[in-house]
Amino acid sequence: MLRFESGMEIYLWGQVFLDLLMLILIGLLFYRLRPVETSPRLAEKLSLLEGLIEDLSRYLEEEKKIFRRLERALAAGAEAWERSGEGRKDLRKEVVRLYREGVSPAEIARRLSLSEGEVELLISLERFKEGL
Structure with missing residues (x-):
């Protein structure tokens, strides 16, 4: 069994152990970083x-x-x-006016060159405003 006479001896043995551990780890690192052989398949990929x-x-x-x-x-x-802000307001008013006259959304869309979805959206917005 080892008997340590002083703190310095413990320190030296610890240092030797850490140095050996570091050398082993450096060796493993070099082993892992060695050049990899290239194969034709690897070059193709x-x-x-x-x-x-x-x-x-x-x-x-x-x-x-x-x-x-x-x-x-x-x-x-x-x-x-x-720039067409006024034109949009006029268009909305025209859609609402035609709808109130009983014209179907499909017909309004055809007359004003809009999609049915746009016409239905404008009508829904007008209904929502009136509901408030």
């Missing part, structure tokens, strides 16, 4: 992945271009929508 990355990059650039065009179109549409 790598080239396939590189091709896919290039394709995805091209698609991403195309999507960015489309997104920028959509942003410009949206901005232009928003400006036109804001």
